[in-house]
Every structure is written in C-alpha cells, then in structure tokens.
Amino acid sequence: MVQQRWIRWPEGARRGTASAGQNGPLGFGGDYNPEQWPPEVWEQDVRLMQEAGVNLVTVGVFSWARIQPDPDTWDFEWLDQVLDLLHAHDIAADLATATASPPAWLTTAHPEMLPVDRSGTVLSQGGRQAWSPSSTVYREHSLHLVERMADRYGNHPALAMWHVSNELGCHNGRCYSELSARGFRRWLQGRYGDLDTLNRAWATDFWSQRYGAWDQIEPPRVAPSFSNPTQQLDFARFSSDALRDQLRAEAAVLRRVTPEVPVTTNFMVMSHFRDVDYATWTGDLDLVSNDHYMMAHDPSAHVELAFCADQTRGLAGGQPWMLMESSTSAVSWQPVNAAKPVDQMRRNSLTQVARGADAVCFFQWRASAAGAEKYHSAMLPHAGTDSELWRGVVGLGADLRRLAEVSGSTVRNRVAMVVDQENEWAAELDAHPSALLSARGTAQAWYRSLWDAGVGVDVVPRGTELAGYRVVLAPMLHLVRDADAAALAAFTRAGGHLVVTYFSGIADEDDHVRLGGYPGAFRDLLGVRVEEFRPLLPGQEVRLEGAGLGAWTGSLWSEPVVANGATVLATYSDGPSAGFAAITRCEQGGGSAWYVSTELDAGGRAAVLDTVLTASGVSAAVTATAGTEVTVRQGEGVEYVFAINHTGAQGTVEAAGTDLLTGRAHPGPVSVPAGGVVVLRR
Numbered sequence: 246m247v248q249q250r251w252i253r254w255p256e257g258a259r260r261g262t263a264s265a266g267q268n269g270p271l272g273f274g275g276d277y278n279p280e281q282w283p284p285e286v287w288e289q290d291v292r293l294m295q296e297a298g299v300n301l302v303t304v305g306v307f308s309w310a311r312i313q314p315d316p317d318t319w320d321f322e323w324l325d326q327v328l329d330l331l332h333a334h335d336i337a338a339d340l341a342t343a344t345a346s347p348p349a350w351l352t353t354a355h356p357e358m359l360p361v362d363r364s365g366t367v368l369s370q371g372g373r374q375a376w377s378p379s380s381t382v383y384r385e386h387s388l389h390l391v392e393r394m395a396d397r398y399g400n401h402p403a404l405a406m407w408h409v410s411n412e413l414g415c416h417n418g419r420c421y422s423e424l425s426a427r428g429f430r431r432w433l434q435g436r437y438g439d440l441d442t443l444n445r446a447w448a449t450d451f452w453s454q455r456y457g458a459w460d461q462i463e464p465p466r467v468a469p470s471f472s473n474p475t476q477q478l479d480f481a482r483f484s485s486d487a488l489r490d491q492l493r494a495e496a497a498v499l500r501r502v503t504p505e506v507p508v509t510t511n512f513m514v515m516s517h518f519r520d521v522d523y524a525t526w527t528g529d530l531d532l533v534s535n536d537h538y539m540m541a542h543d544p545s546a547h548v549e550l551a552f553c554a555d556q557t558r559g560l561a562g563g564q565p566w567m568l569m570e571s572s573t574s575a576v577s578w579q580p581v582n583a584a585k586p587v588d589q590m591r592r593n594s595l596t597q598v599a600r601g602a603d604a605v606c607f608f609q610w611r612a613s614a615a616g617a618e619k620y621h622s623a624m625l626p627h628a629g630t631d632s633e634l635w636r637g638v639v640g641l642g643a644d645l646r647r648l649a650e651v652s653g654s655t656v657r658n659r660v661a662m663v664v665d666q667e668n669e670w671a672a673e674l675d676a677h678p679s680a681l682l683s684a685r686g687t688a689q690a691w692y693r694s695l696w697d698a699g700v701g702v703d704v705v706p707r708g709t710e711l712a713g714y715r716v717v718l719a720p721m722l723h724l725v726r727d728a729d730a731a732a733l734a735a736f737t738r739a740g741g742h743l744v745v746t747y748f749s750g751i752a753d754e755d756d757h758v759r760l761g762g763y764p765g766a767f768r769d770l771l772g773v774r775v776e777e778f779r780p781l782l783p784g785q786e787v788r789l790e791g792a793g794l795g796a797w798t799g800s801l802w803s804e805p806v807v808a809n810g811a812t813v814l815a816t817y818s819d820g821p822s823a824g825f826a827a828i829t830r831c832e833q834g835g836g837s838a839w840y841v842s843t844e845l846d847a848g849g850r851a852a853v854l855d856t857v858l859t860a861s862g863v864s865a866a867v868t869a870t871a872g873t874e875v876t877v878r879q880g881e882g883v884e885y886v887f888a889i890n891h892t893g894a895q896g897t898v899e900a901a902g903t904d905l906l907t908g909r910a911h912p913g914p915v916s917v918p919a920g921g922v923v924v925l926r927r
Contacts, residue, residue, distance in 0.1 A: 249564045250507040250531035252405050252604070257335035258300045266880065267653025268565055270300055271645045272604025274336070275624055276570065277302035279327050280311050281613055287327065290611060291334040293625060297635075298642025302331065302610060303569070305341040306411045307373070309390060310348035321397055328403045337405035339509075339569075342394055342495055344387040345411035346373045355382045361422035364467050372617070374416040378487035379428035384494060391495050395502035407503070408569075409495045409510040412536060413488045418520030420484070421464045430459045432483040446755040447475045471676045475756045481670045485522045493529050507531035511569040514553045514560070516540075516685055522666040523560055524706035533561035536570035536608075539593070541583035545693065547891055550593060551874065552692045554600035556664060556704035563655055563703065567604035568597045574622035574634055582620065587637030588920045592889050594641055595922050599876040599887035603652045605645060647905050648924060654880035658701035659863050662718040663733075664688050665707040671756050672723035672748065679780035681801050687746060687844065688720040694850040699865035699875055700858065711736040715861040722749040724756060730766040737770060738834030742861040744853070745771060747802045747842045748778075763804070764840070771840040772811030772831030775804045779821040787843065789827045791815030795852055799827065799843030806842050814856075817843075828853065870896040873917055886925040890917040902927030 254269045265271075274294070279287050294302070304327060305312075313319055331338055352359055352370040358380035360368045368375065376383040398404055437443040440456055449455040454473055456462055465472035465480050496508045512523050512535045527533060535557040539546040557566050573590050575582040585593075594605045612623035624638045664685075672684040688704075695702045703714075707729045711717055717736055722729075722745065730750065737743045750767035752758055759765030763775040779802075781787065786798045791814050803822040811829035822842075829840045839857060858864060867875045872892035878885040885905070888898035901913030902925035917923045 249562070251565070252301070252337065252532070252567075253505070253507060254405055255332065255335075255337050255402055257332065258337040258405070265649040265652055268603050269652060270649045271598065271652050272301040272567060272606065273642050273645045274299040274301040274610070275303065275607035276306060276609040277304050278307070278609060278611075278613070279304075280308055280323065281616070282611065284323075284326070287330055291330050291336065293630065294336055294610070295334055297624065297639045298646055299336060299610075299624075301337045301339060301405065301604060301606065303339040303341060303408055303606065304328070304331075305343045305394075306408070307343070307346055308341075309343045309346065312343055313348065313390060315350055319393065328398065328401050332401070332403035336403070338401075338403040339406050339408045340394070340398055340404055341408040342387075342391045342410060342499070344390055344409075344495065347376050347383060347386070351383075351386055352376075355380075357422075357424065358383045359422075360417040360420040361425070363419065363421050363465075365421070368417075372416065376417060377420040377422050377424050378414075378417065378484070378491055379420065379422070379424040384491065387491070388494055388498055391498045392502065395499050399503035399506065404506060406532075407499045407506055407508045409492055409499075409508060412511055412513055413492060414485070414521045415513060415518070418484060418488065419480075421466050425487070426462075426464050428487060429464055429480060429483050430462055432486065433462065433479065434459060436479070447473055448757065449473070474674045474676065477674055478667075478671055478756050481520075482522070482667065484520065485525065488521060489526050489529065492526060496529055509534045509567070509569075511536045512557065512560070514557045516549055516553070516689070519666065519669060519685070524666065524708075527560055527562070533557060533566040534569040535566065537568065537597070538570075538572055538576055541575075541579055541581065547593065547596065547874075548693050548696050549689060551596055551600060551696060552689055552704060554597050554602065555702060558601040558656060559664075559703050559705040559709065561601070563657070565601055565603040565653060565655065567606070568594075568602045569604075569606050570608040571597070571605070572622050573607050573624055573638060574626075575620070577618050577621040585622070587633055590637055591641055591644070592891065592920065592922060595644065595887065595924070596874065596889055598645070598648065598651065599874075599878065599889065601656050601878070605641070644906055650905070650926075651878055651880075651885050651924075654878040654883075654885060656701065656703075656876065656878055658703045659714055660695065660700055660702045660716045660718070661709070661711060661714045662688060662692060662702050662704050662720065663707055663709070663722060664704050665722070665724075668707075668722055668724045671752060672721055674756070678778045679802065681780075681783065682721070682748060684721040684723065690844070691718055691720050691744075691746070691850060691854075694847065694854050696874070697851065697871075698854060698858070699868060700863065701866060701876060711741065712739070714741060715863050716742045716744070716857060718744045719749060720746045724752045724754065725750055725766050726754045727766070730770075733767075734770045734833070737836040737838050740835035742836055742857050743770075743838045744857055745838065745840050747804060747844070767838075767840075770831070770833060771829065771838050772809050773826070773829050773840055774807050774809050775842070777805070779803045779805060781820070785820070787820030787822070788818045789815045789843070789845075789849065790818050791828060795848065797849030797852070798846045799849070800846070801844040802842070803827070804842040806840070811840070867898060867900050869898040869917070872896065873898060884927050886927060888915070888917045888923045888925070890919060890921050893919050895919055898923065898925075900925050900927060
C-alpha cells in the first residue's frame with residue numbers, strides 16, 4: 246500500500262492559496278525541458294508559467310547526457326540555474342533522477358546493457374530507455390547519478406518531490422537478453438527454490454520440457470510453437486519485478502540522503518500498456534502518480550479515461566493521487582494524431598480531479614522545435630501565446646485555483662470492480678479457447694454500464710479489503726488465487742452482492758486448470774457447473790431470454806451452464822449452448838452471487854446491473870441527464886459534486902450548492918452547459 250506522503254510544497258508555491266485543502270493547492274504544470282532551449286528563453290518560461298498559474302514542473306527527466314557528458318565530467322550549473330529560477334518564481338520542482346535514458350557513452354562502452362526483443366534483435370541507442378532492467382552496469386551507473394542528484398539538490402528550496410526514472414518499462418518492459426536470462430533464473434530460484442517445484446509448476450512433462458539444471462532455462466523467446474504458458478506468465482512477473490527493483494534501488498538512495506522528500510514514479514495506467522503489475526509497486530512509493538493519454542480513434546475515450554483514473558485511485562488505496570502527464574491536444578505516436586478541442590482538454594483534466602487527482606500536469610510545458618516529439622502538443626504551443634490552446638491552458642489554471650479547497654478530499658463508492666494485471670496476462674495467453682477474449686475489454690464494458698447509470702465504482706487490485714462495499718464485480722477473473730476466491734466468497738456470505746463473468750475462476754496462480762468442472766474456484770459459490778466452453782466465432786451472436794428481464798444478445802463466448810443450487814435468470818435460446826442457463830443467481834448467506842456466461846450487449850448488462858443494484862440498495866449518488874458524468878469527492882463535512890457534460894446539449898444535475906468555478910449559488914437542479922463543467926460545494 247502506498248505510504249501517502251504528499252507533495253512537499255515550498256512556501257512560495259502556497260502563496261495565494263488560502264482556500265487550499267488538506268494537501269495544499271491543486272498541482273498544475275508539466276514536464277519542463279529547459280535543456281532544449283537557450284538560457285534566454287528560461288526567463289520567459291517562468292514568467293509565462295506564472296501567467297498560466299503553473300505551480301509544479303517536472304525537471305531533468307531526460308538530462309543524464311547533459312549532467313554527465315562523459316564518465317568523468319559532471320555539469321550541474323545549468324540545472325542549478327533552472328531550479329533557482331523556479332524557486333524565485335514560486336514554482337515547485339518535481340525533480341527527476343534523470344536515469345530514464347542512459348547517455349551514448351555508456352551504451353557504447355557497455356553494449357551488453359542494451360535491451361533485446363523476443364526475436365533476439367538488439368535495440369540500439371538512439372531512442373529512449375536503451376537499457377535492460379537486468380543490467381548491473383546500468384544499475385551501478387544510474388545509482389551513482391541518483392546519489393549525485395540527491396547530494397546536490399536534497400536541500401534546494403524548490404525541491405517538492407523526487408521523480409524516479411520515467412515511465413518505467415514503457416519501451417523496455419520485456420528484455421530477452423542473456424543478462425535477462427540470468428536474472429530470470431535467479432528470480433525463479435527465489436520463487437521455487439528447487440527444480441522439482443518449478444517443473445511441477447510449469448508442467449514441464451508436457452512436450453518434453455523438463456529441466457535438469459537452472460542454466461537450461463531461457464526466457465520465452467520465439468519458439469517453433471507455443472511457449473510454455475506458465476513460463477510466459479512467470480517471465481511477465483519477473484520483468485515487472487526487475488523494473489520494480491530499479492525503482493526500489495533509486496528510492497533507497499533518495500530516502501537515505503533526503504528522507505523528508507516524498508518519492509514517486511509515473512505509472513502508465515492506460516488500456517494499451519500492460520507490461521507492469523503496478524499493484525506490487527505501490528508500497529515503494531510515497532504517493533501514486535499516473536500518465537494517461539487517450540486514443541483519438543475511440544469515441545468512448547472519456548469513459549476509458551474515467552476507468553483508468555478510478556483504477557489509479559484504487560492503486561493509491563483510495564487516497565489522492567497526481568496526474569503526472571497528459572496531453573493538452575494531439576500526441577505524436579498514434580497513426581493519426583487528432584487535435585483535442587480546448588473544451589475537451591478542460592473536461593478531461595477535471596475528470597481526473599473529480600476522480601481523485603490532486604495535481605494535473607502535462608507533457609510538456611513548451612512544445613519542442615526538434616526531436617521525436619516535436620509534434621506532440623504542449624501547454625505553450627508552437628503558435629505561442631496568441632493561440633486558443635494557450636488561452637485554454639490559462640483558463641484551466643484558473644479553474645484549478647478556484648478548486649483548491651478540493652485538495653485532500655476523497656472518493657468513496659459502494660461498488661468495486663476487481664482488476665488484476667497478473668490475471669490479464671494469464672487470461673490472454675496463446676493456445677486458449679478463443680483469441681478474441683480481452684479481460685480489460687470485458688471489465689471496461691461493465692464499467693461503461695455503471696458509468697451510464699451514474700453509479701460510482703472503485704477499480705481495485707486483488708487483495709483489497711471488500712467489507713465496505715455492497716456490490717463487487719469480478720469480470721473475467723480467469724486466474725484466481727485461493728485466498729482471493731475465499732475473500733470473494735466471504736464478502737458474498739456476509740451480505741454482499743457479487744457479479745462474476747465467463748472464463749473466471751478457471752486457473753490457479755501457476756495457470757493450472759482447476760479440475761472438476763468450470764468455473765473452477767467459483768463453482769460452489771455461484772451454484773453452477775459447466776462441462777466445456779463453447780466460444781463463439783467472430784461476428785457470431787446468440788440470443789438470451791429471461792423472464793421479466795427482457796431479451797438480449799451475447800457474443801464472443803457461451804457456456805452450457807447447469808444450475809446446481811442457483812436460480813436461472815436467463816437461458817440461451819439459440820447457438821451452441823441453446824437451452825442451457827446463461828445468467829444465474831445463487832443466494833449465499835445474506836448475499837448473492839451472479840454468473841454471466843457470455844459477453845452481454847449493453848442492454849443486457851444494464852438490465853443485470855439494475856437488478857443487482859436494486860437488490861443491494863445501491864443507486865447513483867447524484868442523478869443527471871444522459872452523457873453528464875457525475876462524481877462526488879468528500880471532505881470534512883462537505884461534498885464536492887463534479888458534473889461534466891460530454892454532450893453537445895445542455896444537461897442537468899440534480900444537486901444544489903455553490904459552483905466553485907463561478908461562485909454562483911444554485912438551489913438545484915443545476916444546468917450544465919454543453920461540453921461544460923459544474924463543481925458544486927454542498
């Protein structure tokens with residue numbers, strides 16, 4: 246669990262924020278890369294930062310080559326000047342350890358530290374993150390840099406927090422080099438102790454894979470056929486742990502030299518990044534930070550953003566967190582990098598605040614004139630201050646100052662959704678009944694139905710205490726440990742309402758199938774038994790019918806479900822499982838466990854959730870018109886109702902209070918302008 250030590254705001258950065266909440270002001274700013282610009286630009290930068298209301302910038306992320314241009318030379322003078330300039334203008338520094346990308350002199354001297362992809366191709370210097378997480382040479386040189394940074398800047402008055410590396414694993418999350426092979430073997434020895442235990446866990450008698458010596462084991466490189474599935478799963482675990490070891494090593498240096506300065510690193514809780522199990526990292530941090538970028542082609546990207554914000558809050562244990570990076574407009578790495586309208590930037594940013602972020606930051610402050618990300622948007626665009634984007638950035642800064650009292654308040658929901666990265670790795674391995682399944686996609690579909698219903702949900706990792714919730718969703722929890730299955734059973738029997746979807750409970754932590762019929766670990770809890778899977782072909786749909794619930798369709802998957810103590814709520818009327826149960830409910834103690842054995846359409850999900858929520862006594866905390874997203878943050882004796890209208894028509898939220906963005910008191914209900922935002926204190 247994250248330790249939750251917040252940004253150490255320098256006194257100057259607090260000025261003018263008398264209404265700030267428990268955590269001080271809301272942070273506002275972004276990555277600042279002054280090394281890309283001549284010193285005469287820096288004075289203009291800090292002046293414009295003040296104009297925009299910027300109070301926090303990340304400095305030094307990719308500056309290793311400038312700080313240490315060769316093994317024996319150190320140049321801190323430029324960074325001294327930058328930090329002094331920031332402090333003089335009351336701007337706090339999130340100072341990076343600068344270890345994200347090693348300089349060319351280091352990779353040239355030690356090419357063995359370069360990462361290698363699964364096919365054996367060495368990934369060369371010239372981009373970013375050109376290092377293997379298993380490289381001891383990289384570790385030694387990076388920690389030397391961290392020590393020098395901490396010694397020099399630990400007492401600098403601008404220093405508000407430490408930023409370890411940058412987006413760990415973004416481009417080197419899986420390394421298949423010989424260094425990684427050695428590291429993998431050591432990790433396996435620590436996990437299993439002896440080869441007999443490993444051979445049982447990996448089921449190596451299949452396909453004559455049994456190992457008689459540790460040095461026979463390799464990473465799951467490209468093979469003639471499918472690689473051993475447990476080997477693949479363990480390599481994903483190892484790779485995440487190897488990156489975590491780098492985080493822990495850097496953090497240990499920082500805490501030894503500057504114990505009073507909080508430490509963070511920027512996660513990438515986004516649907517298209519899955520290489521790291523962040524739930525295992527949070528105990529190494531003082532606060533959780535996240536980078537989030539939306540996919541321009543996705544018409545529901547604002548819902549995916551909300552999902553990821555809720556998941557980040559879940560990783561933070563329900564405490565406030567910070568948005569370390571987002572984009573003001575277009576990014577530079579998608580096939581078509583569509584511009585983001587200014588009102589969308591405002592909605593997206595305030596959605597993050599509504600869901601627990603106490604800081605909103607962007608990549609980057611000033612748009613680069615050259616380099617790989619020169620077409621990536623920034624707070625200060627190529628067009629300069631005479632631009633709609635700049636005016637939008639200044640307006641957002643003003644909004645965040647008006648919302649300063651929200652800082653430190655929390656979001657508390659009565660519905661939870663369990664999302665586990667280890668499970669996602671396992672559920673989507675090759676040689677499965679269907680390659681069309683997506684654990685994240687199923688979770689986000691159920692989340693979308695809750696979003697449409699206006700019901701708040703905490704997206705939490707496995708192991709989270711569930712006692713305070715009324716409803717828990719377990720979408721495609723394919724790999725489940727005994728302790729986690731027992732926790733869900735205890736939650737249900739204590740009066741909770743559990744919703745489990747297809748392909749859940751199937752495998753244990755070694756990815757061995759739980760025998761005796763599906764859904765394995767949940768068979769008794771759900772009161773059902775399934776003899777075989779009957780996945781659907783691409784484009785194939787099946788019809789479901791349920792008394793009093795309506796008729797819906799399912800896709801991707803079906804199962805011939807036999808009730809064994811459960812009540813049948815819907816059956817398949819056609820398809821490979823025709824005549825069998827499709828949706829069931831089983832009473833357990835004071836609660837109930839629901840099973841949904843196909844990928845329901847939106848209407849079916851809405852109907853099931855309506856029934857479950859009614860049974861549990863849960864409803865939307867605040868109602869609003871369709872397309873108006875509502876979230877409530879709670880402080881001491883006060884609530885903050887965020888209403889964000891994603892439509893082109895005026896909306897309404899059924900609440901009363903004072904709009905912090907305008908200062909206007911509303912008796913309620915309150916109109917929310919098309920594309921606009923209202924934040925009510927009540």
